[in-house]
């Protein structure tokens with residue numbers, strides 16, 4: 001089985017995904033880390049030197065590859081935008097042995113976190129206060145919601161610890 005984690009930036013896909021994989025004894029793959037390894041550059045560098053459209057092309061290509069190669073039990077954490085471009089969310093939904101989970105956070109919760117955690121996230125790295133971040137995240141999440149909502153399972157993340165979120169995921173999965 002491949003457990004695909006989706007959700008907005010800073011919802012915990014990478015860090016909570018790692019914990020979930022450890023708990024289940026599954027392989028862990030983070031799509032952004034995979035892209036960085038394959039491209040020999042950080043996400044920030046790719047955005048700066050080649051632009052977002054190049055990044056989205058690579059993201060789509062590697063996501064497809066990872067969804068096809070699924071012999072091993074895996075937790076696959078996507079980047080926040082991955083399900084929202086091209087046919088990516090439909091690819092996730094139709095992939096055999098894949099189950100998608102949306103890590104669902106509210107705008108105030110995500111915006112507060114993102115002000116602290118913005119440096120490696122090129123889409124929001126220039127926004128340095130909670131008011132502007134809330135406005136940006138509010139609009140952006142509204143645009144992305146139709147894609148995230150398609151996930152088969154939804155887990156609420158606000159004010160939960162990472163182990164609590166892992167427990168919630170395990171209980172809806174098994």
Ligand SMILES: Nc1ncnc2c1ncn2[C@@H]1O[C@H](COP(=O)(O)OP(=O)(O)O)[C@@H](O)[C@H]1O
Nearest residue numbers: 008009010011012013014015016117160161162
């Ligand atoms: N439930 C949580 N409680 C406390 N810190 C968290 C929680 N979820 C994520 N974090 C922290 O927030 C930051 C963003 O998390 P990350 O896993 O990178 O999110 P994503 O991959 O969805 O962007 C990291 O520093 C992470 O350690």
Ligand SMILES: O=C(O)C1=C[C@@H](OP(=O)(O)O)[C@@H](O)[C@H](O)C1
Nearest residue numbers: 008009010032079080081121122
């Ligand atoms: O939401 C997005 O468009 C992005 C999210 C990032 O991943 P995280 O959601 O893990 O921060 C990363 O893929 C890139 O900065 C773009």
Ligand SMILES: [Mg+2]
Nearest residue numbers: 013014032079
């Ligand atoms: Mg991540």
